[in-house]
Amino acid sequence: MAAEAEATREARAKVIAAEGEHKASRALRQAADIINESPSALQLRYLQTLNSISAEKNSTIIFPLPIDMLSGFMKK
Secondary structure, three states: OHHHHHHHHHHHHHHHHHHHHHHHHHHHHHHHHHHHHOHHHHHHHHHHHHHHHHHOOOOOOOOOOOHHHHHHHHHO
């Protein structure tokens, strides 16, 4: 009976985790749609991310560049 109870708990935990992932993916999609509507929202999010990274004790920060900025270098 103990093994059966343990299996039931594990199954329930997996269902709860899957529901959490589903909710998180929906929230991420909604956030992406909102950011897609406004380029300034993307810039603000980028600045928030840099602020979060700089608050940690990191020694390296990577600055992503739009691919169109690099296209001039790729032609040569």
